[in-house]
Amino acid sequence: MLSPVIAGVDGSAESLAAAEWAAREALLHDRPLRLVHVWDRHPRGHGGEPANAAQRHLARRTLRQAEERIHSAVPGVLCTDEQVEGPATAALLKAAEQARLLVLGSRGLSGFTGLLVGSVAQGVVTRATRPVVLVRAGRDAEAEYLPADERDPSARTGYLDVVLGIDLADACDEVIEFAFEEARSRRARLRVVHAWQPPSAVSLGPGDIAPVDRPQRAEEWQGFLHAVLAVWRDKYPGTEVLETVVEGRASTALVRAASAASLLVVGRRLSERPTLPRIGSVTRAAVHHVGCPLAVVPHK
Incomplete structure (x- = not known):
């Protein structure tokens, strides 16, 4: 099977933009798309299983939101999703090893001050052994034409x-x-x-x-x-x-x-x-x- 395009999603506007861009990229290259959401397990005594269950529920909702946006904007792309335990940087780096490329969102400040890259995205970019694409929020598909x-x-x-x-x-x-x-x-x-x-x-x-x-x-x-x-x-x-x-x-x-x-x-x-x-x-x-x-x- 062809290696997928993977997008990391966390519910932010930047990650949703990244997921949509990744869907278009997957369709261009006839590749499957995989959405990955990372959450941190709470140790015993710090919320325990109830907190972990809440994390899993939030992850499911985050992935569903991204899937709905993708299916609306890029119909026809083959999309799967998964939840993985963090830390986020390490989990995304591991996922990227199986990908054609990994797509992440970057926080945009303004057209004058440029991009402020989050700590996770920066950590992935500096360590990944596969290509990483950074996408800022507020840029739709039409801006690429x-x-x-x-x-x-x-x-x-x-x-x-x-x-x-x-x-x-x-x-x-x-x-x-x-x-x-x-x-x-x-x-x-x-x-x-x-x-x-x-x-x-x-x-x-x-x-x-x-x-x-x-x-x-x-x-x-x-x-x-x-x-x-x-x-x-x-x-x-x-x-x-x-x-x-x-x-x-x-x-x-x-x-x-x-x-x-x-x-x-x-x-x-x-x-x-x-x-x-x-x-x-x-x-x-x-x-x-x-x-x-x-x-x-x-x-x-």
């Missing part, structure tokens, strides 16, 4: 670009393939963004000469990007690819590109020291500031 034709506003248009942030010094096949698959499933254009910065006087070594021809340097990066993507263009001939090379900070370039995207894909290198999980500065900026769904793909 190109603007409607003024002559027929009801007609559904194509998806906005899938954006892939790539570091050409550390290009990773798992992240690139994930982005191409997402673009192909949506029949969307894939926009690949690489940002570069000229070396500063501090970073130059003895005898090094700083390049003064920025256009030439940009052209070199463009050629490198084209070469890296050549094999993927051959593998996905039906996917239109737009290569973008910009001078500046990668985090700034990605946040800007994501403002008109249906999905942003970034990578996260798996730590060789599991006790010290972390995400890079670019991925951290994307997690906190992009408004579109964000896929964080771990890689070695």
